[in-house]
Amino acid sequence: MKLIMNGKDSNLEEGLTVSQLLVEQKVKMPEMVSVELNGKILKRSEFENTKLSEGDKVEFLYFMGGGNVSN
């Protein structure tokens, strides 16, 4: 299926969930990512059961600090 991942056209396996997409995209620390699906921020508890479909717009938004630390 075709969807738009972080503004880029991507071709992905049919029926992927958000959790699976995080794995597929090799996100090392999913706890540091907020996911926006078609303009709506998902709850973390929704990652597991939210299936992606053709034409979806997905954004991974990363926690960023100030370049010291912990950031």
Added chain:
Amino acid sequence: MSLTEKQIERYSRHIILEEIGGIGQEKLLSSKVLIVGAGGLGSPAALYLAAAGVGTIGIIDADRVDLTNLQRQIIHHTSDVGLEKVKSAANKMLAINPDVSVKTYHRFAKADNIRDIIREYDFVIDGTDNFPAKFLINDACYFEKKPFSHAGILKFYGQLITVLPGKTACYRCIFNAPPPAGVVPSCSQAGVLGVLAGVIGSLQATEAIKYLLDLGKLLTNTLLTYDALAMDFRAVKLSRNPNCPLCGENAEITELKDEEQPVCDLKSCKC
């Protein structure tokens, strides 16, 4: 307030801009901006806002200048190592522009002091380097109804958003709460390209000036992300989150409190 001859000369490149003019410059001179953090993001923001003639600039920071800061915190010079960051920053702002009145707060921004400070300002710049502080500023600005610019930087990436509390998406609309302890990379693993702080901090100053002068369109409901390696800026559209714990429909945060600092506490960690 009317501009002196020296001021008309100093700010001539602002004044000749039709959108600013003498009236806009006078407005800047009577405006108050608070910068939280005199570090990588706060440095360029403070320098540009002082140069622009923002009349009152407050700056909060509990740290002293350290040699490892100088790679990116351009308001501090080698001879300032050991000095309070707020003092060092105030010296540079006043050297650039004696029109500016600088208020220094040599302390950590905490739940029990930040609202009283924020209340005195028109706009707030979040130039902090840790998540508890970022959530604290977001929440305090919400309770005080103060507009602010949020930003973060990491490695070669940066992001920022302007928040008009109660009207546009806030930090908690995107990131519900600080990341759990244990997943945040430790000091030694993280790093940042110094100039990145300059790019993002300057954009924060731009938003402050736009807000103060009611110019153009603010970066609200939009997270601007910057990838220095790809040299790519992208505007990610957002909207207020009905599930936001602060500004959502069933908000559970009703008062300001300090969030835990995961992994690395600021005192023991020389980041």
